[in-house]
Amino acid sequence: MIWFVAALVGMAALAWAFRFAGQVATGNAPKFRDMPYGVAYGYVLGVAVLAWLVWAYMQGRSDDQAIANKFFFLRIAIEGFIIFAIAAWIFRLLGRSVGTAGTKKLFRAMPLTASFGILTILVYAVFAIFAGVIAPYGQEQIIPGVAANIIPGGDPALGGNPDFPLGTDQIGRDILSRLIYGAQNTVGIAFATTVLAFLLGGTLGFLAATLGGWLDQLLSRAVDVLMAIPSLIFALLLMTIASVWAPELGIPLTVFMVIIIAVIDSTRVYRLARAVGQNIVVMDYIEAAKLRGEGLGYLVFKEILPNATAPLLAEFGLRFCFVFLTIAALSFLGVGIQPPLADWGTMVRDLGGFVNFAQFAPMAATAPLLAAGAIALLTVAVNFVVDWMLQKSSGLKE
Amino acid sequence: MTEEPLVKMRDVWLEGRSDETWNPIINGVDLTLAKGEVLGLIGESGAGKSTLGLAAMGYTRDGVRISKGSVEFDGIDLLTASAAVKRQLLGKRIAYVAQSAAASFNPAHKLIEQHVEGPVQHHVMSRAESEADGIELYRKLRLPNPDEIGFRYPHQVSGGQLQRCMTAMAMSCRPDLIIFDEPTTALDVTTQIEVLASIRDIVEQFNTAAIYITHDLAVVAQMADRIKVLLKGDEVETADTRTMLSAPTQEYTKSLWAVRSFERPLKPAVQTGSVPVVSVQNVDASYGTVPVLHDVSFDLHEGRTVAVVGESGSGKSTTARCITGLLPPKAGQIMLDGEALPADYRKRSKDQLRQVQMIYQMADTALNPRMSIGQIIARPVEFYLGLKGKEKRKRVDGLLEQIELEPSQYYHRLPSELSGGQKQRIGIARALAAEPKFIICDEVTSALDQLVAEGILRLLARLQDELSLTYMFITHDLATVRAIADEVVVMKDGRVVEQGPKKEMFKPPHHAYTDLLLSSVPEMDPDWLTNLLKERGVDNIGDAAVDKM
Numbered sequence: 001m002i003w004f005v006a007a008l009v010g011m012a013a014l015a016w017a018f019r020f021a022g023q024v025a026t027g028n029a030p031k032f033r034d035m036p037y038g039v040a041y042g043y044v045l046g047v048a049v050l051a052w053l054v055w056a057y058m059q060g061r062s063d064d065q066a067i068a069n070k071f072f073f074l075r076i077a078i079e080g081f082i083i084f085a086i087a088a089w090i091f092r093l094l095g096r097s098v099g100t101a102g103t104k105k106l107f108r109a110m111p112l113t114a115s116f117g118i119l120t121i122l123v124y125a126v127f128a129i130f131a132g133v134i135a136p137y138g139q140e141q142i143i144p145g146v147a148a149n150i151i152p153g154g155d156p157a158l159g160g161n162p163d164f165p166l167g168t169d170q171i172g173r174d175i176l177s178r179l180i181y182g183a184q185n186t187v188g189i190a191f192a193t194t195v196l197a198f199l200l201g202g203t204l205g206f207l208a209a210t211l212g213g214w215l216d217q218l219l220s221r222a223v224d225v226l227m228a229i230p231s232l233i234f235a236l237l238l239m240t241i242a243s244v245w246a247p248e249l250g251i252p253l254t255v256f257m258v259i260i261i262a263v264i265d266s267t268r269v270y271r272l273a274r275a276v277g278q279n280i281v282v283m284d285y286i287e288a289a290k291l292r293g294e295g296l297g298y299l300v301f302k303e304i305l306p307n308a309t310a311p312l313l314a315e316f317g318l319r320f321c322f323v324f325l326t327i328a329a330l331s332f333l334g335v336g337i338q339p340p341l342a343d344w345g346t347m348v349r350d351l352g353g354f355v356n357f358a359q360f361a362p363m364a365a366t367a368p369l370l371a372a373g374a375i376a377l378l379t380v381a382v383n384f385v386v387d388w389m390l391q392k393s394s395g396l397k398e
Numbered sequence: 399m400t401e402e403p404l405v406k407m408r409d410v411w412l413e414g415r416s417d418e419t420w421n422p423i424i425n426g427v428d429l430t431l432a433k434g435e436v437l438g439l440i441g442e443s444g445a446g447k448s449t450l451g452l453a454a455m456g457y458t459r460d461g462v463r464i465s466k467g468s469v470e471f472d473g474i475d476l477l478t479a480s481a482a483v484k485r486q487l488l489g490k491r492i493a494y495v496a497q498s499a500a501a502s503f504n505p506a507h508k509l510i511e512q513h514v515e516g517p518v519q520h521h522v523m524s525r526a527e528s529e530a531d532g533i534e535l536y537r538k539l540r541l542p543n544p545d546e547i548g549f550r551y552p553h554q555v556s557g558g559q560l561q562r563c564m565t566a567m568a569m570s571c572r573p574d575l576i577i578f579d580e581p582t583t584a585l586d587v588t589t590q591i592e593v594l595a596s597i598r599d600i601v602e603q604f605n606t607a608a609i610y611i612t613h614d615l616a617v618v619a620q621m622a623d624r625i626k627v628l629l630k631g632d633e634v635e636t637a638d639t640r641t642m643l644s645a646p647t648q649e650y651t652k653s654l655w656a657v658r659s660f661e662r663p664l665k666p667a668v669q670t671g672s673v674p675v676v677s678v679q680n681v682d683a684s685y686g687t688v689p690v691l692h693d694v695s696f697d698l699h700e701g702r703t704v705a706v707v708g709e710s711g712s713g714k715s716t717t718a719r720c721i722t723g724l725l726p727p728k729a730g731q732i733m734l735d736g737e738a739l740p741a742d743y744r745k746r747s748k749d750q751l752r753q754v755q756m757i758y759q760m761a762d763t764a765l766n767p768r769m770s771i772g773q774i775i776a777r778p779v780e781f782y783l784g785l786k787g788k789e790k791r792k793r794v795d796g797l798l799e800q801i802e803l804e805p806s807q808y809y810h811r812l813p814s815e816l817s818g819g820q821k822q823r824i825g826i827a828r829a830l831a832a833e834p835k836f837i838i839c840d841e842v843t844s845a846l847d848q849l850v851a852e853g854i855l856r857l858l859a860r861l862q863d864e865l866s867l868t869y870m871f872i873t874h875d876l877a878t879v880r881a882i883a884d885e886v887v888v889m890k891d892g893r894v895v896e897q898g899p900k901k902e903m904f905k906p907p908h909h910a911y912t913d914l915l916l917s918s919v920p921e922m923d924p925d926w927l928t929n930l931l932k933e934r935g936v937d938n939i940g941d942a943a944v945d946k947m
Contacts, residue, residue: 030478030480030481033480033481034480034481034482109418283763283764283766284758284760284763284764285763285764285765285766287724288756288758288764288828290724290743291722291723291724291743291751291754291756292751292777292778292781292782292832293743293746293748293751293781294781302769303766306766306768306769307766307767307768
């Protein structure tokens with residue numbers, strides 16, 4: 001504790017010295033002259049954190065296994081960060097030189113975060129679509145003669161097996177194959193659910209904005225009621241009911257899940273669509289179209305929708321993340337995607353116990369973290385792309 | 399002048415960033431301003447006058463930079479001065495009055511609280527002193543209830559009063575320089591007078607130097623000692639106000655001066671007994687329970703222009719909404735060619751809708767930003783006339799030619815790629831595409847520069863002659879009325895105050911309100927404001943005059 005305080009005080013002095021040195025060295029250039037003390041402190045703090053990261057990374061590569069294990073995950077994170085950054089950079093470079101003039105221009109103004117996001121989403125999409133071709137084993141295949149709980153890494157010295165680079169799960173299924181099939185199940189179902197939520201919420205939202213009056217009141221109050229119930233608990237409740245109905249009606253539980261989550265999430269889409277729609281409806285060109293005698297369909301699809309695409313697309317990205325996390329959460333709780341279908345949420349739950357080994361056998365602990373990482377990575381990637389699109393659409397308005 | 403000037407800008411170049419390149423906004427303009435002098439800065443929108451005005455404070459908006467030149471204020475170089483030095487100057491010795499006071503005040507704080515911020519921050523006065531001083535300034539600016547008005551929130555006072563409160567705020571530290579950025583552009587003529595008079599008085603009283611930015615020549619003639627004319631970032635000429643008005647040397651300045659000369663020949667009187675195209679008969683209307691129109695009646699005859707005049711809130715636009723059917727009237731009716739129109743536009747037939755078209759004030763919001771020009775104009779052609787494919791394209795091209803835009807060049811463009819005047823032309827083309835008899839023009843020129851506005855007026859006049867269209871022209875600008883109207887309807891508080899042929903309307907005797915409106919329109923004579931105030935008696939301007947009626 002005392003060292004921590006001392007470091008902070010030391011940095012305070014360093015910040016002052018840094019600014020002063022800058023002023024002297026550059027002959028009082030405006031950058032240093034007008035630099036507030038807080039900014040100078042920020043620079044010093046940033047450098048200190050960077051230095052600590054470098055030190056921690058070196059610790060992670062230490063020969064002493066005990067020390068290396070302690071910093072194992074930090075090392076993986078730093079290496080992953082650098083590899084992803086380089087991949088994104090190369091991808092952007094590729095985008096700038098290949099393709100039509102339009103896509104080239106798009107890539108030229110693209111931040112690295114966005115190109116990382118697009119690359120990640122593309123990779124996920126490829127895995128999801130071609131899961132059957134890429135995965136070495138089936139998702140429910142229990143490989144005969146293979147031990148359960150093989151540790152990821154493929155290093156026999158640590159309890160791995162080169163044939164199963166990411167190890168096997170508690171009943172001896174290949175984790176790599178299940179991860180790949182999980183992309184298909186989890187991401188595919190999330191995508192379908194989001195599309196459904198948007199069709200429902202978007203259409204009703206625009207209708208409410210255009211027509212107003214009692215329809216608007218009715219829909220808005222109904223949405224208020226649905227939104228008043230905590231969504232995850234509501235979904236859990238409905239899923240429990242559905243799990244009784246599903247076998248009776250002979251409809252897979254997954255279909256119920258898609259519908260339930262779509263309805264719950266469509267309330268958020270409805271609110272956005274209605275708010276955006278209301279801003280557009282008051283425009284003079286809508287009045288001109290109304291006075292021309294145009295029908296409702298023309299108003300909504302030709303006049304309103306094209307002007308609402310930017311915020312709706314951004315919302316689509318965010319909503320997709322939420323839906324995806326909800327599905328993973330439901331599966332984790334046991335009412336979502338049902339075994340033996342591979343699903344990331346279920347995989348985290350099933351292998352969760354291994355996290356306890358993180359301190360002394362980090363490789364064993366990665367088994368549940370692989371699925372969790374897949375979820376986290378996609379969420380971050382989608383958000384990067386959404387941020388970029390938002391920025392682009394707001395830039396257009398200026 | 400032996401005294402050192404207050405502001406000295408030498409060879410200033412400004413650049414703005416768009417599409418990843420720096421484009422010039424101001425190309426090497428010099429500007430000097432002596433202590434206590436008022437300089438008028440005029441030009442069309444996009445001429446760079448606001449940018450230059452802000453640069454005089456050593457400030458640029460985001461995405462704008464001063465690429466070359468020097469800006470000196472009282473011997474201090476503002477471009478190299480440190481942030482600390484600038485903080486000492488801005489607000490204390492240099493103040494800024496923005497165009498829209500409503501958007502510039504913080505709606506969450508009372509006016510006086512925002513007023514005292516500057517003096518307290520700069521340690522000029524204590525809070526109590528500054529409050530007392532604020533009330534004194536409000537009194538000097540002839541605000542009603544000066545003792546109490548400061549304790550209201552911005553939304554509780556009118557636009558003209560807010561603009562004066564902002565002037566008071568700019569004055570709070572007794573600055574040496576105030577930059578007025580179009581302070582009266584958003585105001586009615588009758589309100590404008592008050593603000594102009596108060597600004598002029600207070601600037602004279604405290605011997606403050608000012609840069610007055612506007613596009614209205616008549617306004618600048620009242621305010622400025624010297625006028626500088628800008629065109630696309632270049633200085634056209636600078637001269638003493640009187641010299642500039644009487645003998646402009648440059649071609650461009652002359653053309654600016656000549657705009658107001660456009661006037662159409664008078665048409666013969668309407669034959670008695672002819673059926674009017676549109677007739678508004680005893681219309682009462684209300685928004686919810688608030689009545690806005692009372693017994694409004696007037697006729698519009700074929701091939702004629704009826705100008706509906708009045709300040710904002712007088713019911714001009716509401717009348718238009720009743721005619722189009724957006725606001726069904728409570729009583730009375732609208733006749734089209736002698737037949738009563740259904741009150742609600744939803745109940746009107748396609749042909750009835752086609753006959754009544756509308757052109758909007760803000761071309762920006764009247765055109766769908768995601769549709770190309772071709773699509774915008776083609777829609778009514780297809781919708782009403784049922785034309786398809788080649789025939790449709792031919793008709794759209796014909797319409798574009800009618801509004802003097804080259805079809806091949808503009809067909810595929812988006813509205814955002816057009817200038818304000820061009821957008822307004824597209825609005826006209828869309829109305830024409832329906833082949834209507836009657837067009838409502840709602841303040842179509844008020845958002846445009848004078849030269850561009852004149853072009854639109856000439857175009858509308860030509861189209862009327864060619865197609866014998868009937869116009870209802872809603873405006874608050876009497877210069878426009880003079881230029882284009884055949885008949886005039888004056889409205890106030892939802893009632894028709896006076897109506898008749900233009901010739902008679904511009905001749906006395908007038909109704910008291912018409913008189914106030916007419917006399918409030920600024921004229922190009924630099925002594926106009928002084929004479930007017932003398933005539934009305936200083937305490938009797940604006941609000942007071944309206945209240946008296």
